[in-house]
Amino acid sequence: MKKGNKSIPTITVSYARKGSSTKANILGMRQMQERAYERRGEQYLLIKSPPASGKSRALMFIALDKLQNQGLKQAIIVVPEKSIGSSFNDEPLSKYGFWADWSVEPKWNLCNAPGTDNGGKINSVHAFLNSADNILVCTHATFRFAVDQLGVEAFDNRLIAVDEFHHVSANPDNKLGFYLGQFISRDKVHIVAMTGSYFRGDAEAVLAPQDEAKFDTVTYTYYEQLNGYEYLKQLDIGYFFYSGPYTDDILKVLNPDEKTIIHIPNVNSRESTKDKIREVEYIIEELGEWQGTDAATGFQLVKTPDGRILRIADLVDDDPTKRDRVSSALKDPEHKNNRDHVDIIIALGMAKEGFDWIWCEHALTVGYRASLTEIVQIIGRATRDAPGKTRARFTNLIAEPDASEQIVTEAVNDTLKAIAASLLMEQVLAPRFEFKSKNPSSGPVEGFDYGDGGYDPEKCNVGFNHETGQLQIEIKGLYEPKSEEAVRICREDLNEVIATFVQDKNTIERGLFDDEIVPEELTQVRMGKIIKEKYPELDEEDQEAIRQHAIAALNLTQQSKQTENGDTRSGSEPAANTALIDGVRKFVNVRELDIDLIDRINPFSEAYAIFAKALSEDSLKQVAAVIAAKRVRMPYEEARALTKRALQFKKDRGRLPDINAQDPWEKRMAEGVAALQRYSAEQKAAEGNGGDTDV
Numbered sequence: 001m002k003k004g005n006k007s008i009p010t011i012t013v014s015y016a017r018k019g020s021s022t023k024a025n026i027l028g029m030r031q032m033q034e035r036a037y038e039r040r041g042e043q044y045l046l047i048k049s050p051p052a053s054g055k056s057r058a059l060m061f062i063a064l065d066k067l068q069n070q071g072l073k074q075a076i077i078v079v080p081e082k083s084i085g086s087s088f089n090d091e092p093l094s095k096y097g098f099w100a101d102w103s104v105e106p107k108w109n110l111c112n113a114p115g116t117d118n119g120g121k122i123n124s125v126h127a128f129l130n131s132a133d134n135i136l137v138c139t140h141a142t143f144r145f146a147v148d149q150l151g152v153e154a155f156d157n158r159l160i161a162v163d164e165f166h167h168v169s170a171n172p173d174n175k176l177g178f179y180l181g182q183f184i185s186r187d188k189v190h191i192v193a194m195t196g197s198y199f200r201g202d203a204e205a206v207l208a209p210q211d212e213a214k215f216d217t218v219t220y221t222y223y224e225q226l227n228g229y230e231y232l233k234q235l236d237i238g239y240f241f242y243s244g245p246y247t248d249d250i251l252k253v254l255n256p257d258e259k260t261i262i263h264i265p266n267v268n269s270r271e272s273t274k275d276k277i278r279e280v281e282y283i284i285e286e287l288g289e290w291q292g293t294d295a296a297t298g299f300q301l302v303k304t305p306d307g308r309i310l311r312i313a314d315l316v317d318d319d320p321t322k323r324d325r326v327s328s329a330l331k332d333p334e335h336k337n338n339r340d341h342v343d344i345i346i347a348l349g350m351a352k353e354g355f356d357w358i359w360c361e362h363a364l365t366v367g368y369r370a371s372l373t374e375i376v377q378i379i380g381r382a383t384r385d386a387p388g389k390t391r392a393r394f395t396n397l398i399a400e401p402d403a404s405e406q407i408v409t410e411a412v413n414d415t416l417k418a419i420a421a422s423l424l425m426e427q428v429l430a431p432r433f434e435f436k437s438k439n440p441s442s443g444p445v446e447g448f449d450y451g452d453g454g455y456d457p458e459k460c461n462v463g464f465n466h467e468t469g470q471l472q473i474e475i476k477g478l479y480e481p482k483s484e485e486a487v488r489i490c491r492e493d494l495n496e497v498i499a500t501f502v503q504d505k506n507t508i509e510r511g512l513f514d515d516e517i518v519p520e521e522l523t524q525v526r527m528g529k530i531i532k533e534k535y536p537e538l539d540e541e542d543q544e545a546i547r548q549h550a551i552a553a554l555n556l557t558q559q560s561k562q563t564e565n566g567d568t569r570s571g572s573e574p575a576a577n578t579a580l581i582d583g584v585r586k587f588v589n590v591r592e593l594d595i596d597l598i599d600r601i602n603p604f605s606e607a608y609a610i611f612a613k614a615l616s617e618d619s620l621k622q623v624a625a626v627i628a629a630k631r632v633r634m635p636y637e638e639a640r641a642l643t644k645r646a647l648q649f650k651k652d653r654g655r656l657p658d659i660n661a662q663d664p665w666e667k668r669m670a671e672g673v674a675a676l677q678r679y680s681a682e683q684k685a686a687e688g689n690g691g692d693t694d695v
Helices: 032-036 055-069 084-090 120-129 140-150 175-186 222-225 276-287 320-331 370-384 408-429 483-492 493-500 506-512 521-535 539-570 579-590 595-599 605-614 617-630 636-653 664-686
Strands: 006-014 044-050 075-079 133-141 158-162 192-195 216-219 233-243 260-263 288-295 300-303 310-315 344-347 362-365 393-401 432-437 460-464 470-475
Touching: 006 310, 006 408, 032 055, 032 216, 032 222, 044 055, 044 300, 055 075, 055 320, 055 470, 075 084, 075 140, 084 470, 084 521, 120 140, 133 140, 133 192, 133 617, 140 175, 158 175, 175 192, 175 260, 216 288, 216 470, 216 483, 222 408, 222 664, 233 408, 276 300, 276 310, 276 344, 288 483, 310 320, 320 470, 362 483, 370 393, 393 408, 408 493, 408 539, 408 605, 408 617, 408 664, 432 483, 432 539, 460 579, 470 539, 493 506, 493 521, 506 521, 506 617, 521 539, 521 595, 539 579, 539 595, 539 605, 595 636, 617 664, 636 664
Parallel strands: 044 192, 044 216, 075 133, 075 158, 158 192, 233 393, 260 344, 260 362, 310 344, 362 393, 432 470
Antiparallel strands: 006 233, 288 300, 300 310, 460 470
16 A cells, blocks of 8 residues: 555455355246246246346346236336346346346437436336336336326236335335325235345335345345355455545556556536546556547546556546446446456446446545445446455545545544445445354254364353354354344344444444444444334334344444454464454454343444544544534534634634633634534535535
């Protein structure tokens, strides 16, 4: 790492490359697709599976069966944006062993049709419903407008398949979510919902609890997917902090030898230089000498100092003739398997969800993204399996809080979001946890490996199933879920619960910076409140069981990481694919594991250690001061008066008052400054000029 580059040490996960997730069965289905197809008879089916795991084709198999064998009239495939419509182009499935091909009449793929979503495309949907054809593909927007005009009853006895389902929300203002609720209430359609994100990024519920309970869920984890790849063995995730313009530091993390997608910041964000065209030019200039534009593709040609020609796709330029040519060249099916077709893609608001470039080795994103869902989607751009591609990485370049600045709330907030995302992503990339209560009747379970010593009836054991990727952990005093729904949540949705927990601003601030925090206040009170709000229909015992399982999963991931970090520092290299498992086993062996012990661990303790390494002492103090100031509440006039005193203090002493000062008057003046800054930020936000202040 170059001097001056400050980073949260990379999350590194290694996998076994067993090839199981890419091998097809006799029907041409990969592992995830086969699992989903087994549930094809369900009326309401939710498929949770990572980007690049084959959800589009899984839906083709299921939809064809529903049309041929389950008596449905038609299938309507709904995607978030037009570019993703290409995922449902014709596929010769019979060539690989299936009993039918996937075929969409060109006029019924409305993602390719001209016109607006609320214009002629609604008439096309109406015409399709009255036709004898089977399959329609359209955007979420077109579908919303069509339902608005035609009514839910017009879609009776049809399959509604919603791709990228995390766009849906139970919030009444979300039209797609509202209409899906109506479809479920009417109960005369089949619904297949698919998402690669596991959770929404804003902690909003995707569906109302009573509606979600009707869905049968198929979950395929990141661990299963990556562990079953043929080539990709290692995934790295890093957060890098910079000061000054990001363009000065981008080449510290950009390796021209890696196939890379660069997501530059939105022009309205504080990371942007406000000139997106110049930002692209600067990146190109830093990479080498511009040689012109390729006539066929529109790619920029750049000669590196070592004489190599880089082919760079610019998706930032707003000129439609240029961008459309570049976009078409990237989608050209003839070059899908050509590694040398393009080297670097520079994008703004594009090349994320549904974008398929198997050769991408590095997803480099400038500025923290407000949504954890978006981060998962961006990481998914680099996790395709491809020949010769053994390592992939995601890098987030974030502005460091500057101790010399007066207002650093946004920078602090982005840093907290990075911590939240790193905690969550470690959880998402780990094997699936299965917790069992330890009691005298406990014993080994077939298919699980309990380590060199085998199963010990006197201790809490950790078993690992190498085929399913499940990590079975025994804990004394653990509540077991009783209802079917609670069992499902503990088995399938712990990542969603953890996502909600780490997105809670007060939780992460106190977990990181409150020295007096009692861990139980986070693990029992805060998590307990979140569970009650998220699953109000469950009884208290089931809510407590879910809370215990979620906290155990989060803490065990953090503690095992801490254990393995200690081993790595001492020189022993953990075997690929076993680091987390070994870490959990060591943690369990060192301490007899019970739920009280887990509740007494602050799940943010390891994150704080990383945070302290990642930022300078001054920046870390500034972060702590800003967070401490958020707890200060005083009237506006008092804050204004104290700020005047603080300015006089600065004039006399050459510095502003320190909110952590021992002197109570100096501390109070600093609190006044912080309170006035907050009032100013709130006023700007109310006027529509403020930034996102939620973790």
